[in-house]
Ligand SMILES: Nc1nc2c(ncn2[C@@H]2O[C@H](COP(=O)(O)OP(=O)(O)OP(=O)(O)O)[C@@H](O)[C@H]2O)c(=O)[nH]1
């Protein structure tokens with residue numbers, strides 16, 4: 121006999137999961153009640169936050185809203201910096217000196233991670249291994265391309281350098297350098313204090329825990345990540361050093377701006393000036409030794425042997441030591457664009473866009489750009505939010521009556537009434553895994569996210585822009601002999617050059633967009649290296665024109 125489900129079940133697909141077990145003991149019941157009470161507190165707080173977000177978003181009605189999406193380190197904040205460089209020039213100039221501490225910190229931490237890698241060599245730690253990619257196709261139009269972890273003892277490292285060893289002289293030299301460079305630790309502490317409330321350190325992997333969700337099909341089938349790979353990711357993280365996180369540039373820059381006198385000077389400022397001087401002096405004092413660490417050819421070979429590719433790492437300033445470790449250092453536009461601070465949560469920025477002369481109508485010039493921090497957890501939220509909402513065709517009212525997972529619920533207002541999405545897919549990631557989850561190939565992760573966004577019913581009317589980013593790093597990798605076809609079998613024996621590889625990837629993204637969009641719509645795909653501000657300015661002009669056109673069409677002005 122078929123029994124109709126109670127009506128609540130139709131509305132609430134999670135009901136089965138939250139119903140208490142029939143054989144619950146009294147102590148289990150007490151624990152459950154306590155847990156539920158805690159969850160309710162969190163839920164209420166999130167509801168309040170949503171309410172506030174919604175009110176804030178009400179004020180943005182009519183303005184053009186753009187969402188930057190993509191995995192961590194895909195280049196979202198860098199794209200935002202490009203927007204601000206072009207369209208918020210005055211603010212940009214005012215904030216310029218405030219970036220000095222961030223860039224100094226990037227440099228100090230690169231030296232720290234270089235020394236850590238060299239120390240691993242001294243300690244005889246085994247070479248880090250990567251994943252065997254032979255089993256997967258990162259560009260496959262399915263999210264099943266997660267990695268087979270069963271046969272992973274391939275090397276991240278350059279095996280042709282296996283013979284490289286530190287001589288007794290190298291070891292002595294290194295020990296002396298380590299001692300003298302210990303002063304950088306003090307500089308790091310001072311810089312972190314200076315950047316203050318806006319930054320914090322990611323010190324463990326907890327933050328990277330996946331939100332368990334069966335819909336996240338990009339995850340490999342085995343539930344828990346293989347501990348060997350977490351250990352590996354942790355080890356890599358330890359070598360690279362924890363990342364600095366920014367919750368909001370505004371906080372960060374305003375605290376730094378206070379130091380620079382923009383917001384008035386007081387007794388505190390004197391103290392800040394003295395810390396700035398202290399850091400400057402430490403860096404100048406360490407300049408020669410930092411250069412030695414970076415330019416020593418044996419040390420460089422050890423780094424490569426251990427699979428550490430400093431040039432491709434975020435916040436790379438080791439080629440600029442002389443310039444940055446100088447008393448008169450002032451960041452250039454290029455330095456700011458290349459500096460790295462990881463974003464957590466959603467950052468909102470307003471810009472005023474100029475209208476091209478060829479456009480006769482008067483479009484909305486005030487744009488709001490949302491920079492969405494792209495950690496794995498965020499990506500998972502984005503993917504599952506879109507899938508879930510698309511699936512049950514829910515209208516985006518605030519009074520959601522079903523228990524959509526708490527974090528996902530908090531994101532919904534940001535997807536409401538978005539005009540355009542700029543999706544960042546770093547194409548250089550074809551041979552990399554996510555730092556936060558070593559079982560997931562970076563390119564495969566981008567493909568999965570792209571598919572989720574493109575097929576979302578909620579976003580059908582949104583202008584979709586995709587930046588196939590980090591083409592410069594892709595080019596460097598291919599030039600260095602890394603074979604694209606080794607990771608993407610379908611590429612076959614085509615030339616291992618940047619132009620055909622990018623064309624191939626672009627074709628995949630275009631085809632996927634055509635296949636998974638619910639209705640036909642324009643999708644703009646660009647190949648970019650967003651650290652190249654000149655080329656990016658031209659791309660942004662084209663993006664601006666596309667968004668204007670789409671908005672005018674939507675408003676039926678043209
Ligand atoms: N060489 C190169 N570096 C890039 C490019 N795009 C971004 N980067 C660098 O990559 C790092 C990460 O870029 P972000 O813009 O901070 O990445 P994000 O997407 O905002 O990352 P989350 O804040 O973690 O979500 C920065 O150091 C950038 O300078 C690129 O096209 N080429």
Ligand SMILES: [Mg+2]
Nearest residue numbers: 196197462463
């Ligand atoms: Mg960011």
